Amino acid sequence: MEEHISTYQPKSAFERWLDARLPIVRFSADLMEFPTPRNLNYWWTFGGILAFCLGIQIVTGIVLAMHYDPSGAGAFLSVQRTIMRDVNYGWLVRSIHANGASMFFLAVYIHIARGMYYGSYKAPREVLWLLGCVIYVLMMATAFMGYVLPWGQMSFWGAKVITSLLGAFPVIGDPITKLLWGGFAVDSPTLNRFFSLHYLLPFIIAAVVALHIWALHVPGNNNPTGVNVKSKADTVPFHPYYTVKDMFAVSVFVIVFAIFIFYLPDALQKTDNNIEANPLVTPAHIVPEWYLLPFYAILRAIPDKLTGVLALAAALGSLFALPWIDTSKVRSKRYRPMARNLWLIWVVGVFILGWCGSQEPDGHVFPGGAGPVFIDYGINTVTWLSRIAAIYYFAWFWAITPLLGFFETTLPVPDSLATPVLSHPATVPAGAAAAPQTKG
Amino acid sequence: MRLLSLAAAAGAAVLAAAPAFAASTQAPLKDVRWSFESPIGFYDQEQLQRGYKVYKEVCSACHAMSMVAFRNLGDKGGPFYDPNYKNPNDNPVVKTLARDVQYPDIDSDTGEAIHRPGTTADYFPNPFPNPVAARAANGGALPPDMSLLEAAREGGARYIYSVVTGDGTTPPAGLTVPTGKYYDPWMAGDLTGNWKGDPKNVPVGGFIAMPPPLTANRVTFDDGTPATIDQEAKDVAAFLTWAADPKMDERKELGIEVMIFLVVFSGLLYASYRSIWRKVGH
Numbered sequence: 001m002e003e004h005i006s007t008y009q010p011k012s013a014f015e016r017w018l019d020a021r022l023p024i025v026r027f028s029a030d031l032m033e034f035p036t037p038r039n040l041n042y043w044w045t046f047g048g049i050l051a052f053c054l055g056i057q058i059v060t061g062i063v064l065a066m067h068y069d070p071s072g073a074g075a076f077l078s079v080q081r082t083i084m085r086d087v088n089y090g091w092l093v094r095s096i097h098a099n100g101a102s103m104f105f106l107a108v109y110i111h112i113a114r115g116m117y118y119g120s121y122k123a124p125r126e127v128l129w130l131l132g133c134v135i136y137v138l139m140m141a142t143a144f145m146g147y148v149l150p151w152g153q154m155s156f157w158g159a160k161v162i163t164s165l166l167g168a169f170p171v172i173g174d175p176i177t178k179l180l181w182g183g184f185a186v187d188s189p190t191l192n193r194f195f196s197l198h199y200l201l202p203f204i205i206a207a208v209v210a211l212h213i214w215a216l217h218v219p220g221n222n223n224p225t226g227v228n229v230k231s232k233a234d235t236v237p238f239h240p241y242y243t244v245k246d247m248f249a250v251s252v253f254v255i256v257f258a259i260f261i262f263y264l265p266d267a268l269q270k271t272d273n274n275i276e277a278n279p280l281v282t283p284a285h286i287v288p289e290w291y292l293l294p295f296y297a298i299l300r301a302i303p304d305k306l307t308g309v310l311a312l313a314a315a316l317g318s319l320f321a322l323p324w325i326d327t328s329k330v331r332s333k334r335y336r337p338m339a340r341n342l343w344l345i346w347v348v349g350v351f352i353l354g355w356c357g358s359q360e361p362d363g364h365v366f367p368g369g370a371g372p373v374f375i376d377y378g379i380n381t382v383t384w385l386s387r388i389a390a391i392y393y394f395a396w397f398w399a400i401t402p403l404l405g406f407f408e409t410t411l412p413v414p415d416s417l418a419t420p421v422l423s424h425p426a427t428v429p430a431g432a433a434a435a436p437q438t439k440g
Numbered sequence: 441m442r443l444l445s446l447a448a449a450a451g452a453a454v455l456a457a458a459p460a461f462a463a464s465t466q467a468p469l470k471d472v473r474w475s476f477e478s479p480i481g482f483y484d485q486e487q488l489q490r491g492y493k494v495y496k497e498v499c500s501a502c503h504a505m506s507m508v509a510f511r512n513l514g515d516k517g518g519p520f521y522d523p524n525y526k527n528p529n530d531n532p533v534v535k536t537l538a539r540d541v542q543y544p545d546i547d548s549d550t551g552e553a554i555h556r557p558g559t560t561a562d563y564f565p566n567p568f569p570n571p572v573a574a575r576a577a578n579g580g581a582l583p584p585d586m587s588l589l590e591a592a593r594e595g596g597a598r599y600i601y602s603v604v605t606g607d608g609t610t611p612p613a614g615l616t617v618p619t620g621k622y623y624d625p626w627m628a629g630d631l632t633g634n635w636k637g638d639p640k641n642v643p644v645g646g647f648i649a650m651p652p653p654l655t656a657n658r659v660t661f662d663d664g665t666p667a668t669i670d671q672e673a674k675d676v677a678a679f680l681t682w683a684a685d686p687k688m689d690e691r692k693e694l695g696i697e698v699m700i701f702l703v704v705f706s707g708l709l710y711a712s713y714r715s716i717w718r719k720v721g722h
Contacts, residue, residue, distance in 0.1 A: 038720060080588060081507040084687070091687040092694070236720055244716050248709040255702045262695025263479045266591065274592035274684070275584075284464060284628075 006030050035235035036242050037223035039417050043114040044221070045249030046107050048242075052250050053104040054209065058202050060097040061146075064090075068149065070195035072188030075151035076276040092261070099260040101143050102268045105291035107253070108136060116322070116343065119331030120222040126323040128215040131208055133320045138205045140292065145198040147289060151191060152273030157286045159194070160186045165299070168306040185279065225417045226331025234417050285360070293357030294350050298393070300361055301386040303376060311390070318397040325397055327405025335411040339404050346396040349389045356386035465644040467625035469598040470605070472674060476681065480696070482689045483682055488519035490661050491679025494672050497659050499586060502578060502650075504566040507587035508683050510538035511560040517689030518682065529560040541565050579620040581649030590677070590684035597677040602626035604673045608652035612643050621647040 008029040010016040019026055067087050069078035083090040112132070115121055121129035148159045163180050167173045182189025220229060229235055236242075260267065268290065272283045288296050298315050302308035318325075333340040359382040364370055370378025377383040475484040492513070495505070513520045514528025525531040538558040543565070547554045558565075568574035575582050584592075593599045603626045611623035614637035629646015632639075654672045661667055682688070 077507070085507065085512070091691065095691075240716050241720065244709065244713045248706065248713045251702060251706040251709050255699070255706065258695065258698050258702060262691055262698060265691070271592050271594050274588040 007033055031217070032237070032239035032243075034217060034238040035220065035229070035232065036238045037221050037229055037234060037417055038236045038241070039223050039225065040221065040242070040245075041224055042245075042249060043110065043118075043224075044242075045246050046111040046114060047216075048246030049107045049250055049253050050104070050111055051209070052253075053100060053107055054202070054206060057097060057100050057104060058206070060093050060100065061199070061202065063093050064097055065199060068195070070149070070192050072151065072191055072277070075149065075191055079150045080274070091265075095261045095265045099257065099265065099268065101146060102289070102291065103253070103257050103260070104139065105143070108139060109291070112136065112319075113347065117333050117340075118222055118224055119226050119326070119328075119333065121323045122326060122331050123323070124219040125215075125222060128212060128219070129323055130320060131212040131215055133316075135205055135208050135212060136319070137316060138201055138208065142198060142201040142205065143289065143291065145194040145201070148191065148194045149198060150273060151277045153275045153277055153281070153283050154270045154273040154286070156186060156277035156279070157283055158288055159190060161286055162288075163190070165305070165309050165312075168309045170306075187279075222331065223417050224332060224334065225414055226334070227414055227417045230416050287358055290354065290358075293355075294353035295357075297353040297357035297386040298390045300357070301383060301390045315390075315393065318394065322397070322401070325401050327402050328408070328410075329405070330410045330413055332413075335413050336404070336408060337411065338408045339401075342396065342400050342404070346392065349392045349396075352389045353386055353393065356382045356389065464628050464630050464646075465642070466628040466646075467602070467606070467644050469595045469626065470602045472598055472601050472677075474597055474678060474681070476678070476688060479692060482692065483517055484678065485519060485521065486663055487675050487678045488682050490659075490663065490665060490671075491675035491677070491682075492519045493659050493661065494654075494676040495586070495679055495683075498653055498672075499676065500564070500567060502567055502574070502583040503586045504568070504574075504583075505564045505586045505683060506566060507563070507585075508686075509561060509563045510534050510558065512686055513537065514560070515686060518686060519679065531560075534560050538562055579649055583650070586680055586683060588684045590680045592684075597681045599626070600677040600680055601673050603648065604654060604676070605669060606645070607648055607650060609645075613637070615643055618647060621649055622651060624648045 006026055008026040010019045015025060067078060067083050069075055083094050144162060148155045163177055167177045182193055295312050295315055299308045299312045302311050328336060330336055333343060361383045362377060363382045364380050365382060365385045366380055371380035475481055511528040511534060512518055514525060514531035514534040515521060520531060520533045522531055528534055538560050541558040542555040543558050543562055545554055545556045571582055590596045590600060603624055606624045606626040608622045609625055611617050614635060615631060616634045617623050625645035627646040627648045632642050635642045654669045656669055657667045658672060659667055665671060
């Protein structure tokens with residue numbers, strides 16, 4: 001794309017003085033002026049929504065930490081009695097933080113899906129994509145450790161199941177697990193170090209987000225056509241065009257968020273987590289939070305524990321590899337009908353995996369019996385459905401996506417992203433449209 | 441390596457343990473209507489007062505409610521909230537209720553162990569000094585703390601109502617009820633081991649260690665409401681909902697204001713968006 005030249009003019013003697021020493025005002029002005037494709041749709045607003053989510057989680061988290069007691073004896077009481085009952089608006093802050101985690105993941109999944117659909121991971125945006133994947137993994141680690149902090153039954157047993165997975169690795173598994181636990185079982189020391197890490201990781205996420213945004217501003221935004229920006233006429237300044245659009249999207253997103261905060265505060269929480277952690281009583285169903293369910297299903301689909309853990313890691317690793325797996329020259333799946341359909345099936349597969357993760361492994365998919373046993377489980381069980389979905393999950397990455405680039409027939413791609421593809425022509429006739437690029 | 445295999449076994453046991461519980465069954469919960477169900481539904485203060493009476497005179501003999509203090513009874517949305525006493529510690533009803541209880545303390549001059557009348561800041565008294573004593577007095581079963589009972593059970597208030605009214609249901613012929621236990625179709629459980637009838641028709645439900653707690657006229661309601669089992673069960677379930685979620689009224693009230701603000705704010709932002717983009721094709 002075109003070189004973005006700074007248009008900032010220091011207006012006062014102080015600004016000139018500062019600009020020569022720390023051009024922070026120029027930096028901000030350039031960010032606001034950043035030429036952005038004019039055809040971005042609402043799927044592109046989720047970047048802003050995610051920045052908002054991170055900010056909300058950090059602010060509410062800092063307030064919660066002021067009242068939280070990270071000890072096995074005091075954690076449950078400090079959350080359920082101090083924060084929920086005695087701290088002014090503590091119930092509100094906790095509801096925002098707990099439901100905020102789910103909203104954060106909802107937004108990140110949409111953001112990832114948008115990147116996949118429009119080919120935003122392809123050259124020259126591979127590093128941008130990799131940083132995004134790093135943020136996603138850090139988010140999962142942070143959310144998992146945050147879920148342990150209320151020290152309810154599901155907190156405790158979730159921590160036990162997930163940390164025990166590391167024990168599957170030969171030689172190093174045992175010492176790593178003990179290090180993580182701070183002893184020989186999940187207990188107060190585990191909670192203490194999880195609290196410490198849960199407070200640390202969001203700031204690492206914020207740092208990687210800064211890199212992510214930096215990596216975005218080098219090649220600039222992709223857009224729904226996937227066609228490169230060719231001239232200034234294809235773009236508008238980020239501010240006010242996308243600041244206002246992002247703010248509108250954030251506001252609508254907050255409406256959905258508020259429905260959960262005020263009317264369904266416990267809808268995404270397991271009732272078992274309102275019982276204090278008890279190492280002697282195992283809950284009937286140990287299920288992770290919804291955003292981790294597809295990976296949990298992949299883990300359980302494989303009978304051997306170590307292989308299961310490796311498959312889980314591979315499921316995430318495949319995302320990192322996507323820019324190099326995809327061989328197609330066309331970015332946007334708008335012009336790749338076959339790729340679009342096969343990807344949509346993959347999305348459905350991820351939902352199926354999520355459902356499988358929430359069910360018992362020997363539960364029946366269709367009403368009736370388990371069906372004839374194949375290897376270990378009946379064919380009408382959740383285990384076999386998750387195996388089929390997991391196979392498609394990996395096949396899409398490692399077979400379908402690389403091969404499609406050679407065999408698929410793509411639709412004609414527009415020459416430029418401007419006039420021919422505009423879905424909403426300007427309501428004020430030509431001529432006026434030339435104005436925005438020069439507007440400060 | 442032994443620890444490794446222990447950890448692996450623990451993890452595998454946890455993963456494998458789940459299916460063993462899969463046979464747990466329960467009758468469909470009874471359908472009860474509550475004043476606080478809808479997004480604009482709030483607690484019925486008279487019902488909370490009746491429920492408190494059932495809790496105090498019946499439940500609290502065995503169940504603790506360690507997270508609720510007397511002052512909470514006078515909080516906004518609580519059973520004894522009085523707009524004349526914004527500070528619940530000044531509420532005379534709450535003060536009297538607290539004063540009726542004796543709390544162990546130390547004499548501030550001599551350091552000797554004494555008992556003093558409760559204050560509004562005191563949490564509800566625990567019927568047993570420790571969980572071991574609670575188990576010993578209840579045939580080995582630990583009566584759960586009731587502070588969060590409603591939030592900790594699938595189905596919430598309806599579950600509590602169903603279990604309490606279903607406790608002591610005459611067991612079907614062929615079901616052996618262990619000594620000291622009662623059959624309850626609404627208690628989640630697996631009765632296969634105690635069933636002698638057709639293995640395909642194992643009764644739903646489970647056993648509960650709590651004797652049927654309610655009888656007609658077990659309490660006398662101050663507002664003259666007839667104290668039927670059904671009424672007592674409904675009221676105590678409503679009270680326990682309040683105990684688990686005392687900020688619900690406040691939450692829903694604030695929610696209405698926030699929603700109105702957000703809708704108007706979004707409308708303004710949308711208008712700004714349309715206005716700014718008016719001259720740009722996109």
